[in-house]
Amino acid sequence: MANFDWHAERSDLSGIALLDRAPESEGIDLKAVRMYRQSRLRAEMAKRDIGAVILSDPINIRYATGTRNMQVFSMRNAPSRYLLLTADRSILFEFTGCLHLADGYETVDEVRPAKTASFVAAGPEIASREHSWAVEMNDLIQSLIGKGATVGLERMNAGTAIALRDCGLNIVDAQEPVEMARAIKSDEEMKCVIASLRATEVGVGKLRDAVRPGITENELWSVLHQSIIAQNGDYCETRLLSAGARTNPWFQETSSNVIGENELVALDTDVVGCHGYYSDFSRTFFSGPAKPTDLQRELYSVAHEQVHYNMGILKAGMSFQDYADRAWNIPEKYYANRYYLSSHGCGMTGEYPYLYHHGDFPDAGYDGEIQAGMTICVESYIGEDGGAEGVKLEQQVLVTEDGIELLSQFPFEDDLLR
Numbered sequence: 356m357a358n359f360d361w362h363a364e365r366s367d368l369s370g371i372a373l374l375d376r377a378p379e380s381e382g383i384d385l386k387a388v389r390m391y392r393q394s395r396l397r398a399e400m401a402k403r404d405i406g407a408v409i410l411s412d413p414i415n416i417r418y419a420t421g422t423r424n425m426q427v428f429s430m431r432n433a434p435s436r437y438l439l440l441t442a443d444r445s446i447l448f449e450f451t452g453c454l455h456l457a458d459g460y461e462t463v464d465e466v467r468p469a470k471t472a473s474f475v476a477a478g479p480e481i482a483s484r485e486h487s488w489a490v491e492m493n494d495l496i497q498s499l500i501g502k503g504a505t506v507g508l509e510r511m512n513a514g515t516a517i518a519l520r521d522c523g524l525n526i527v528d529a530q531e532p533v534e535m536a537r538a539i540k541s542d543e544e545m546k547c548v549i550a551s552l553r554a555t556e557v558g559v560g561k562l563r564d565a566v567r568p569g570i571t572e573n574e575l576w577s578v579l580h581q582s583i584i585a586q587n588g589d590y591c592e593t594r595l596l597s598a599g600a601r602t603n604p605w606f607q608e609t610s611s612n613v614i615g616e617n618e619l620v621a622l623d624t625d626v627v628g629c630h631g632y633y634s635d636f637s638r639t640f641f642s643g644p645a646k647p648t649d650l651q652r653e654l655y656s657v658a659h660e661q662v663h664y665n666m667g668i669l670k671a672g673m674s675f676q677d678y679a680d681r682a683w684n685i686p687e688k689y690y691a692n693r694y695y696l697s698s699h700g701c702g703m704t705g706e707y708p709y710l711y712h713h714g715d716f717p718d719a720g721y722d723g724e725i726q727a728g729m730t731i732c733v734e735s736y737i738g739e740d741g742g743a744e745g746v747k748l749e750q751q752v753l754v755t756e757d758g759i760e761l762l763s764q765f766p767f768e769d770d771l772l773r
Contacts, residue, residue: 364484365393407506408509446495507529539729
């Protein structure tokens with residue numbers, strides 16, 4: 356990476372100008388990224404005759420516009436900021452005192468103050484606030500696209516959706532057009548994905564170096580988090596790091612547990628990193644000081660085999676059903692504790708599609724097509740039901756016209772491979 360001069364043009368250190376000059380942005384046309392994403396969403400809306408969407412999920416607002424503001428806070432306090440997007444108009448309703456944050460974004464035509472329709476903001480007057488919010492939004496939508504429009508809605512409280520419907524709008528779920536838009540990445544967008552992964556790999560390297568008996572899971576996890584923030588990443592979406600007996604079953608969140616000698620230490624990064632893109636790969640380490648046991652190596656090698664086998668069958672044009680039928684067969688002794696997915700889409704978070712195991716497909720699966728431009732995370736968790744430990748491994752790949760391109764490059768543990 357070329358040297359970056361933080362002191363150049365310091366007269367404008369707010370809003371988009373500073374974000375676009377950040378070191379990890381070098382060589383990326385972020386305007387092209389933003390325009391591509393917004394056009395993708397508009398195209399998916401048009402396919403479904405959706406005249407407008409109202410987005411309140413901060414990740415989807417960022418996808419559609421590039422703007423960000425207190426992302427975790429906004430998830431909890433929806434709708435404290437929201438976006439109205441039509442075929443030719445983009446109006447961002449921003450949190451109190453934050454209207455200036457969208458300055459310079461070519462994806463935003465207008466910024467207005469948000470009217471927060473939540474119980475926290477309105478108290479016992481919530482129903483009245485929801486009604487007035489809906490009337491104002493309906494008037495705006497009518498002025499832009501006419502009466503009786505079909506409007507996609509997400510993550511709004513129930514009273515708001517009911518009030519909008521009572522205004523005469525045809526309310527549909529916005530998830531489908533948003534997820535289908537996000538599923539296919541442009542070449543320029545992939546530069547953001549790779550920048551996020553490289554920064555996360557730096558953090559995981561520091562975490563790996565810090566693995567030792569006597570450190571707590573929380574202390575170890577904080578090494579990754581500190582590195583991510585220092586590199587202008589956003590946050591870790593989960594706390595999936597555990598050691599020893601807490602690696603089996605999976606999904607035990609990071610705790611004050613002290614890592615012991617000769618234990619497995621399993622990590623799923625789940626990092627919302629540079630440019631808001633998800634870095635999602637998993638690794639399992641060994642605390643030492645002795646050598647791993649035969650059982651630990653067996654668990655690791657089986658997980659390694661599953662990930663690489665399933666990476667090998669991924670290809671553009673394959674149906675989700677075909678993938679499930681051809682995917683690696685999990686040995687019976689590991690089946691009960693299997694990871695809930697075989698693979699999944701990945702972009703600004705985990706996203707469409709979910710690719711299920713063969714045995715789970717009849718109840719949970721749905722069909723579709725793996726397409727070039729999708730980024731996919733291939734998963735494995737291997738641990739016996741009631742077993743002492745387990746191994747979590749995962750790789751992130753790009754589906755191309757010719758196969759796949761490996762995106763996550765952090766090495767595996769030679770000492771744990773048989």
